[in-house]
Amino acid sequence: MWASISALFADSSATPSAGVAARLGPCGDPAELVVVTFNIGLGRGSRFGASNWTGRSRQALEAHLQAVAVHIAAASPDLVVLNEADLDSTWSKRTNQPVVLGESAGLRYVVTQRNVDVALPFVAFRFGNAILSRYPLSDCGRVVFAALSRWERILAGNH
Numbered sequence: 001m002w003a004s005i006s007a008l009f010a011d012s013s014a015t016p017s018a019g020v021a022a023r024l025g026p027c028g029d030p031a032e033l034v035v036v037t038f039n040i041g042l043g044r045g046s047r048f049g050a051s052n053w054t055g056r057s058r059q060a061l062e063a064h065l066q067a068v069a070v071h072i073a074a075a076s077p078d079l080v081v082l083n084e085a086d087l088d089s090t091w092s093k094r095t096n097q098p099v100v101l102g103e104s105a106g107l108r109y110v111v112t113q114r115n116v117d118v119a120l121p122f123v124a125f126r127f128g129n130a131i132l133s134r135y136p137l138s139d140c141g142r143v144v145f146a147a148l149s150r151w152e153r154i155l156a157g158n159h
Contacts, residue, residue: 069104
């Protein structure tokens with residue numbers, strides 16, 4: 001479910017940054033909306049076949065997320081859709097990746113949706129998708145599509 005709407009900064013005003021001012025229409029309404037999608041692969045990095053359980057330090061994980069944030073910010077997006085984002089998993093040192101990326105890329109508002117949410121005594125797997133936005137998000141909810149077949153419902157679950 002899309003949930004956890006949170007302003008990343010104490011100031012919750014929706015005033016766009018100076019970089020966005022050129023994209024506003026004469027009444028201050030957005031004349032253009034820049035949308036970016038990014039599959040961050042649970043923050044594993046770019047090495048093909050990399051495992052989530054790499055044993056990287058927290059500092060290495062944070063450095064990788066900062067590099068991702070630089071790429072996101074370079075596009076000057078209004079809205080970013082993240083796929084495969086860790087929300088509080090053991091293998092990512094319990095880092096909420098969408099919050100870190102939103103904070104670092106200047107996108108104040110974050111909405112998350114968990115595909116997996118499993119916690120055991122010594123390990124947690126929480127990951128899914130997220131939306132990062134320059135503008136406030138409201139009335140966020142889940143849209144459930146019917147499975148196309150019985151087997152899809154059994155094997156793929158409720159998507």
